Amino acid sequence: MIRKLLVAYDASPQSEKAFDFAVGIAAKYGAVLIVCSVATLPEPPVSVEVSAVLDHAEEFYTKHFTKLATRAAAEGITPRFELKVGHPAEQIILLAEEEKVQMIAMGHRGNTLVEKWMLGSVCRRVINYANCTVSVVR
Amino acid sequence: MAETWFLATVWIGLALLATLLSIWFRIATALSEIVVGTVAQMVLGAVLGASLGAGDSWIKFLSGTGAILLTFLAGAELDPTIFRQKWKEATALGLLSFLAPFFGCAAAAHWLLGWNATASWLAGVALSTTSVAVVYAVMLEFGLNKTEFGKTLLAACFVTDLGTVVALGLIFAPFTLRTLIFAGVGTAVFLVLPWITIRFFGKYGGRPSELEAKYLLLLLFGLGGLAAWAESEAVLPAYLIGMVLAGTVGKDHALIRRLRTLTFGLLTPFYFIRAGSLVSVPALGAAPMIFVVLLLVKMVAKFIAVYPATRFFESPRQEGMYSTMLMSTGLTFGSIAAIFGLNKGIIDEGQYSYLVAAVIASAVVPTLIANKFFLPRHLLRSGAGRTIVIPPQQPVQTPGGTP
Numbered sequence: 001m002i003r004k005l006l007v008a009y010d011a012s013p014q015s016e017k018a019f020d021f022a023v024g025i026a027a028k029y030g031a032v033l034i035v036c037s038v039a040t041l042p043e044p045p046v047s048v049e050v051s052a053v054l055d056h057a058e059e060f061y062t063k064h065f066t067k068l069a070t071r072a073a074a075e076g077i078t079p080r081f082e083l084k085v086g087h088p089a090e091q092i093i094l095l096a097e098e099e100k101v102q103m104i105a106m107g108h109r110g111n112t113l114v115e116k117w118m119l120g121s122v123c124r125r126v127i128n129y130a131n132c133t134v135s136v137v138r
Numbered sequence: 139m140a141e142t143w144f145l146a147t148v149w150i151g152l153a154l155l156a157t158l159l160s161i162w163f164r165i166a167t168a169l170s171e172i173v174v175g176t177v178a179q180m181v182l183g184a185v186l187g188a189s190l191g192a193g194d195s196w197i198k199f200l201s202g203t204g205a206i207l208l209t210f211l212a213g214a215e216l217d218p219t220i221f222r223q224k225w226k227e228a229t230a231l232g233l234l235s236f237l238a239p240f241f242g243c244a245a246a247a248h249w250l251l252g253w254n255a256t257a258s259w260l261a262g263v264a265l266s267t268t269s270v271a272v273v274y275a276v277m278l279e280f281g282l283n284k285t286e287f288g289k290t291l292l293a294a295c296f297v298t299d300l301g302t303v304v305a306l307g308l309i310f311a312p313f314t315l316r317t318l319i320f321a322g323v324g325t326a327v328f329l330v331l332p333w334i335t336i337r338f339f340g341k342y343g344g345r346p347s348e349l350e351a352k353y354l355l356l357l358l359f360g361l362g363g364l365a366a367w368a369e370s371e372a373v374l375p376a377y378l379i380g381m382v383l384a385g386t387v388g389k390d391h392a393l394i395r396r397l398r399t400l401t402f403g404l405l406t407p408f409y410f411i412r413a414g415s416l417v418s419v420p421a422l423g424a425a426p427m428i429f430v431v432l433l434l435v436k437m438v439a440k441f442i443a444v445y446p447a448t449r450f451f452e453s454p455r456q457e458g459m460y461s462t463m464l465m466s467t468g469l470t471f472g473s474i475a476a477i478f479g480l481n482k483g484i485i486d487e488g489q490y491s492y493l494v495a496a497v498i499a500s501a502v503v504p505t506l507i508a509n510k511f512f513l514p515r516h517l518l519r520s521g522a523g524r525t526i527v528i529p530p531q532q533p534v535q536t537p538g539g540t541p
Contacts, residue, residue: 042166044501045275047212047470049166052398054278055391086279 004032005103008092008126011037011064014107018137019068022105026077031102033079035068036095037061038088058083089125096130103133145191152178153407167402168410168469172498175414192415201412202372204405205474206358209303209373211397212270212470213380214388216296224290227451231290232297234443235465240266240305242439243432250435251428257485259309264475264493265436265500267302267468270295272505276464280514287451291461300377302471306478307365307374320368324361324375328382331357336386350393351400354379371478413473413494416480421488422495432496437504440466456514463508472497 007022009015019035026033039057041050065081072079084091096104108123127134152174160170175190182188191197221228244262247253253261273295282288311317335353343350357379362372380388387393422429444465448458476493479485485493 040164041275042160042164044166044169044269044467044469044505045271046166046168046501047269047271048208048215048398048401049168050271050275051215052395052402055395085275 002026002029002031002102004034004099004101005105006034006036006092006096006099006101008088008104008106008122009035009037009061009064009068010088010107011060012107014137016107018105018107018135020071021135021137023072023075023077023079025103025105026072026079027075033072033077034082034095034099034101035065035079036082036084036092037065038084038086038091040088041085054085088122089129092122092126093130096132101132103135104130105135105137107137142196145194145197148190149197149408149411152411156407156411166469166501168406169498169501171407171410172414172417172473172494175411176417176419177414178411179415179417180419190411190415192412197408197412200405200408202409204401204407204409205477206362206372206376207397207401208406208409208470209376209474210354210358210380211394211401212299213296213377214384214394215270215274216381216384216388217293218385220289221293221296224286224293227290228293229297231444231447232294233301234447235268235294235440236266236298236301236305238443239436239439240301242442243435246431246435250431253485253489256310257479257489260475260479260484261432261489261493263302263305263309264472264479264497265432265468266298266305267471267475267497268295268298268440268465269467269469269501270299271470272467272501273464287448287453287457287461290451291465295465296381298465299471300381302475303371303374303377306475307370310478310482310484311368311370314368316368317370320364320370323364324378327357327361328378331379331382332386335383339386339390348396350387350390351397354387354397373474373478410473413477416477416487416490417494418487418491421491424488425492429492429495429499432492433499433503436468436496436500437463437466454514456512460508460512460514463504463512466504467501468497469501472500 002025005022005025007015007019009019022033025031037057039054039061041053061081061083068081069079082095084095092104092106104126106123106126108121123136127136153171156170156174157167159165159174160167163170179190179192182190240262242262243265244258247261248255248258270292273292276282277288277292280288282291308317338353339350358372358376361375361379365372365375441462444462445458448461449455453461473494476485476490476497479493480487480490
C-alpha cells in the first residue's frame with residue numbers, strides 16, 4: 001500500500017515521464033504526492049552568482065510546477081512542491097526519509113561521461129542509499 | 139577600430155567557453171573564467187607570441203566596472219533586518235575573522251617569504267576575506283540560515299568583507315586632504331542615499347528607460363572616481379553603497395536581476411578573465427609552496443579567531459569547526475585586492491600569481507575539508523529549502539472528452 005510517494009523532478013523529458021507515472025500511482029492508491037526539485041549551486045559558490053542561481057531556479061520551477069499541478073488536477077491529485085538546495089541525490093533521499101514516503105519515482109537522465117565522472121549518476125546514488133522502493137522511469 | 143572588435147570577439151568567445159565549462163563541470167563561472175584567462179594567455183603567448191591585451195584601456199575600464207558592480211551587488215545582498223538584530227555579535231565575530239588572517243598573512247608574507255612591507259600588507263588584505271556566498275550556500279543547504287547562529291555568522295561575513303574593503307581603500311592611500319574630502323563626501327552621500335533613492339525611484343522609476351541603472355552607475359562611477367582621485371580604491375564606495383541600499387535597491391528583485399544581466403553578461407567576464415590572464419604560470423611553477431604557505435596561514439589564522447567565537451556561541455565542536463572552515467573561504471574580494479596591488483605596483487607579477495592561487499585554493503580547499511571531516515549531517519534533516527505553494531489548478535480539458 002502506498003500512502004505517500006515522492007517524485008524527483010528536474011524538468012527533463014524523463015522526469016516528466018516519472019511525474020506522469022507518479023500521478024498514476026497516487027491516483028490509484030489515493031496517495032499524497034510530493035514533487036521534489038533541487039537547485040544545485042556551482043562550486044565554489046561565488047558572491048552574487050549564488051543569488052542569481054537561486055532566483056533562476058525558483059522562477060524556473062514555479063513555472064513548471066504550475067503546469068504539473070494542472071496535469072495532476074486532471075487525475076484529482078494536488079501535489080506538494082518542494083524546492084531544495086544542494087546535491088540532488090542527497091536532498092531527494094533526505095526528503096524521502098523526512099516524509100517517510102513509500103516510493104521514490106525518478107527518471108534516468110543518461111548522464112554524459114563528464115557528469116558521471118564528476119558527480120556519478122543521481123539515479124544510481126538514490127537507488128543505492130534510499131530506504132524505500134525506487135522506481136526508475138525510462 | 140576593427141582590431142578592437144576582433145579583440146572583443148576573442149574575449150567574449152573566451153567568456154562563452156568559460157561559461158560552457160562551468161556548466162559541464164558545475165563549477166562557478168568566476169573560477170572558470172579565471173582559469174580560462176590564465177590558460178588563454180599562456181597559450182597565446184607560447185604559440186603566437188601575442189597577448190590578450192589585458193593592458194588595453196578599454197579592457198581595464200570594463201574589467202574595473204565589473205569589479206565595481208560585482209562589489210555593489212555583493213553589498214546589496216546584506217539583510218539589514220538581521221544585521222540590526224545581530225550587529226554586536228556579527229561585528230565582533232566579523233572583525234576577529236578579518237583581523238587574524240590580515241595580520242597573520244601579512245606577517246607570514248613579510249617574515250617567512252621576505253616580501254616588503256606594503257606587499258605584505260596587501261597579502262594580508264587579500265587573504266583576510268570570507269566568502270559570503272560559500273557560507274550562505276551551506277546555510278541554505280542545512281536550513282541554518284533560519285537559526286540565530288546562522289544569521290550571526292552570515293552577518294559577520296559582511297563585516298569581514300567590509301574590513302577587507304576598507305583596509306584596501308585606506309591602507310595604501312596616502313592620508314592627504316583628498317582622503318578627507320573623499321571620506322567627508324562619501325559619508326554625506328551614504329547618509330542621505332537611502333532616503334533620496336527611495337523617493338527618486340518612486341517618482342521616476344519603473345520605466346523602460348532604465349533610469350535606476352543609470353542612477354546607480356552615476357553614483358558608483360562618481361564615488362569610484364572620487365576614491366581613485368584620493369588614491370583609494372573604487373570598490374570601497376561600491377560595497378558601502380550596496381550595503382546602505384540593501385534595504386531599498388537590494389529588495390527590488392527585478393532591478394537586481396537586470397543589473398546582474400549587465401554584470402554577468404558583459405562586465406565580470408572581462409574582470410575575471412583579465413585576473414586570470416595576469417597570472418604567471420612559470421612563477422607559480424617555480425615556487426608552488428609559496429601559495430600553499432599563504433593558504434595554510436590564512437586557514438590557521440581563521441581557526442584561531444573564529445573557532446573560539448563559535449564555542450562562545452555554544453556551537454558544538456563539529457559545527458564550530460565546520461563554520462570555521464567555511465569562514466576560511468574567499469574568492470571575489472581576494473582577487474580584487476590582488477589586482478589592485480598589481481595595478482598600483484604594490485606587488486609584482488609573481489606575488490600576484492601566488493596571491494591569486496592562494497585565493498582560488500581558499501575558495502575550494504576549506505570547503506572540501508569541511509565537507510569531508512566536519513559535516514554536521516544531523517543538521518541536514520532540519521528541513522532546508524522551501525515549499526513552493528502552487529494554487530489549485532483547473533484540470534486540463536482534453537478535446538472531445540471529460541477531463
